[in-house]
């Protein structure tokens with residue numbers, strides 16, 4: 001196993017590792033032990049200027065590179081990731097606090113995404129347009145934007161690096177990535193593998209730093225041509241306002257409050273473990289987490305009992321113990337989730353299991369609240385922790401109303417063996433993604449990772465992500 005080693009206290013800029021201009025650093029903490037693992041460079045405005053300038057210098061050469069060569073280089077990057085899965089998995093797991101197997105899954109997903117866009121790089125085409133006479137020619141040409149700013153959160157850093165950097169590069173853009181200050185290590189490890197793959201200097205730049213410093217500097221930078229942001233809805237609003245000043249297009253992938261909608265005719269033996277996993281995987285810190293359970297009244301009691309038993313059986317521990325669930329990522333996240341637990345009690349939700357911290361570190365027991373009223377905070381707001389809110393419905397019409405009674409529109413998961421009901425609800429739900437009888441999109445290659453409402457707007461996921469990172473030029477010629 002080759003080791004992914006990269007220098008601590010440095011960021012990746014113009015093809016090299018470098019210290020922050022003012023020598024600033026950020027501590028990176030293991031959430032299970034609260035001990036500092038290492039430090040990384042803390043980028044300020046001057047570092048962001050350097051990164052954007054490097055990306056700008058690299059852009060013309062990269063955009064002019066034969067797309068097949070771009071694809072080959074991206075594939076070399078993917079191959080280096082595959083050769084180092086175990087080391088990368090440990091970095092991702094320790095930094096976020098998730099079990100090692102979860103870190104490994106993330107690296108496989110990141111590899112799959114990068115490999116997908118390696119293959120897509122030379123498939124991007126324009127179209128020839130119909131004309132009013134045979135003596136006109138009209139066609140479109142997809143063109144990269146230029147310098148793409150990518151800002152990501154801490155929950156699945158390797159996956160989000162891959163999902164945003166790979167399509168931007170495949171389409172011929174250069175990138176400045178700002179990972180979260182909380183979990184920057186796997187983006188840096190991936191940057192080191194990109195360096196070894198041989199990307200020209202400046203094509204990929206990674207600068208870590210705080211949101212209000214490096215994040216603001218990057219997303220308000222006048223020489224950035226496109227912004228991809230993944231994070232909270234509140235930060236998404238601020239970034240969109242900043243982008244308005246420079247008239248730069250923005251892709252926003254924000255928060256969620258995704259429902260599992262369970263009908264009495266569903267296969268409960270399949271559904272219940274999936275529902276438990278959907279809110280405990282990554283300690284509920286996934287944008288698509290199944291944080292609401294809407295259950296048909298006739299099976300309500302049985303389902304709540306079985307889900308609660310499944311949640312109570314979840315084993316928590318540090319990343320290297322490789323149990324079912326790790327701690328929350330930070331003190332701030334722990335305080336936030338604890339606040340929701342207090343409010344749920346105060347608002348009168350019925351605690352079925354969990355509801356308390358456990359052990360050292362920022363561990364919270366998987367928690368189920370029943371008899372949740374649609375107006376309660378626990379039902380409406382994104383908690384980003386292992387906390388499930390249960391509501392019940394009597395028929396499809398009420399299920400449809402409840403599932404859409406949310407500001408978010410990321411994912412809805414339908415559990416039923418009635419195909420026409422599933423198709424009707426899939427049509428009526430206002431969310432970017434719908435799954436039936438499985439949580440999330442496993443098994444579908446290039447599934448669109450799209451959002452609606454306050455969850456943002458994007459064309460992520462599959463081939464359409466290439467379109468997100470290109471603008472289309474129209475050409476009309478009189479022959």
Ligand code: NAD
Nearest residue numbers: 152153154179180211215216231232235253254255256287
């Ligand atoms: P966050 O919004 O606090 O931070 C995200 C990133 O933005 C970080 O890198 C941060 O440093 C930076 N940032 C903060 N303020 C900024 C500003 N004013 N200008 C520019 N950058 C700024 O989110 P978080 O707590 O890191 O992550 C959790 C959130 O991410 C949740 O809401 C979750 O749903 C969301 N998320 C969404 C998706 C998706 O695809 N929809 C995927 C993963 C996570």
